[in-house]
Amino acid sequence: NEEEANKELEKGNIYATIVIPKEFSEDITSLITSDIKKGKIIYTVNEKINAIAPKLTVKGATGIQENISKTLVETVS
Secondary structure (H helix, E strand, O other): OHHHHHHHHHHOOOOEEEEOOOOHHHHHHHHHOOOOOOOOOEEEEOOOOOOOHHHHHHHHHHHHHHHHHHHHHHHHO
16 A cells, blocks of 8 residues: 555665555546546655666656556547
């Protein structure tokens, strides 16, 4: 869960976390309603572990966001 992931991040046991909030699905499906909300993914990186980690992990986070966006556009279309 998010709390455990953040503890591991603070300890330096992991480089980054990507959290998909509970309301994510509801927010992204709001595209078909009049109250449109943007689905948010929370990406947190521990930059203290090493200098390369943020560069590597941000690519993973960007890939996830792009994949979700692409799938959503295809589904709505």
